Amino acid sequence: MARCLIGCGSNQGNRREHLDRSLELLRFMPGLKLLATSVPRETTPIGGPIGQSPFLNAACLVETDVEPHDLLGMLAAIENTLHRERGDRWGPRTIDLDLLLYDDLVIEDDLLTLPHPRMTTRRFVLEPCVEVAGDAMHPLAGCSLRSLLENISHPHPYVAVVGVPGAGASEVAEALADAMLARLIHARIPPSLFAQAFSDANDPEADADRQSTACLDAITGAALPLNRQEWPRDTHRTVTDYWLGALPLLAGGSLPKAARERLEEASVRIAAGTVTPNVVLMLVADSKTIEERIAFRSRSPAPQTDIFSDLGPVIGSCADSGLLTRRLLDMQDRILCQLRQRKGSGAALPKAVVLIDAADLGEAANEAVAAVEAMS
Numbered sequence: 001m002a003r004c005l006i007g008c009g010s011n012q013g014n015r016r017e018h019l020d021r022s023l024e025l026l027r028f029m030p031g032l033k034l035l036a037t038s039v040p041r042e043t044t045p046i047g048g049p050i051g052q053s054p055f056l057n058a059a060c061l062v063e064t065d066v067e068p069h070d071l072l073g074m075l076a077a078i079e080n081t082l083h084r085e086r087g088d089r090w091g092p093r094t095i096d097l098d099l100l101l102y103d104d105l106v107i108e109d110d111l112l113t114l115p116h117p118r119m120t121t122r123r124f125v126l127e128p129c130v131e132v133a134g135d136a137m138h139p140l141a142g143c144s145l146r147s148l149l150e151n152i153s154h155p156h157p158y159v160a161v162v163g164v165p166g167a168g169a170s171e172v173a174e175a176l177a178d179a180m181l182a183r184l185i186h187a188r189i190p191p192s193l194f195a196q197a198f199s200d201a202n203d204p205e206a207d208a209d210r211q212s213t214a215c216l217d218a219i220t221g222a223a224l225p226l227n228r229q230e231w232p233r234d235t236h237r238t239v240t241d242y243w244l245g246a247l248p249l250l251a252g253g254s255l256p257k258a259a260r261e262r263l264e265e266a267s268v269r270i271a272a273g274t275v276t277p278n279v280v281l282m283l284v285a286d287s288k289t290i291e292e293r294i295a296f297r298s299r300s301p302a303p304q305t306d307i308f309s310d311l312g313p314v315i316g317s318c319a320d321s322g323l324l325t326r327r328l329l330d331m332q333d334r335i336l337c338q339l340r341q342r343k344g345s346g347a348a349l350p351k352a353v354v355l356i357d358a359a360d361l362g363e364a365a366n367e368a369v370a371a372v373e374a375m376s
Helices: 014-029 068-081 124-133 145-151 167-178 191-196 204-226 244-251 259-271 287-299 311-317 320-342 362-374
Strands: 002-010 030-038 039-045 055-064 096-102 156-161 183-185 238-242 279-284 352-357
Touching: 002 014, 002 124, 002 311, 014 030, 014 055, 014 068, 014 096, 030 124, 039 259, 055 124, 068 096, 096 191, 124 145, 145 156, 156 167, 167 183, 167 238, 167 362, 191 204, 191 311, 204 244, 204 259, 238 259, 244 259, 244 320, 279 362, 287 311, 311 320, 320 352, 352 362
Parallel strands: 156 238, 156 279, 183 238, 279 352
Antiparallel strands: 002 055, 002 096, 030 055, 039 055
16 A cells, blocks of 8 residues: 555635545545645635636545546546636636645656645645654655755755756856845856867867866855855845756766866865755756757857857867767756655755756746745
């Protein structure tokens, strides 16, 4: 029997009646045993159309031998019974039932993602979940749900926006900082340093010492504003357009294995005196998005805008746009792997990671703002 957490929400009609009715239907579903239910909480709508009514949110803990996809189908059937209409994303609904956790399973397909991809930053999800199963472990965060709630309750939250050149990290970080009235810190990384990782002309052995030194200097500079001893204690937020743990992967990508490992070890020592992001927002770009942005920055005359300007030096270092796209995607995969790694890493890893589609920059900024608003 698996233990599962289900999130429940309603902001249309008689909200309490809809929550009670959904739990009653769950109780009588075959193969399910309802173990605990949280107290409903009224919360402000996050994202979606403006002017929505407040939600009532709750969570329940169930025990089941029903397979995850079949359980998802049961939840959809209950939503249909209670006349759930599927319109705008994050729009109003009579009932919303989300499968949040299913034991320690990790699933990602077209129908189901487990754990729920945005639960780690959502207070309206975590608070009721902690009430019924605070010690339940989040398999990707590597910590309990209680610890995740404490993580987003930090008096001065730190959010890092991360992405390879061209993903839009700087642009989304600026939009997020403006919306949240947060302190913004840009990466102190010379653009030419990233370009070295993609250069067609590099001789890895000959350039290893020089590039390692340059990378280490850049990482040291990026660590300075993140010094733990000097970290602000006010109730505002800090947003950066980089994560210190990703910089060795970005800037040292072309180094020989031995030199890269030395750089990573030195980076861990530097990072030990810095604050770890409470949340990382990782902008994930597909090949089409990267190709389009390379083409945009490669136009002649050069575009009269700073958007995706971090691609400029990279494009100049690698003449083959197809090869450059593959290298950027490979680098993105390494960063994602580092963020998901829970064992064998000396780096302090963020507990909350939210993946955001980088294809539409405006939508990515909106998703970033919604993720941070949900922490409050």
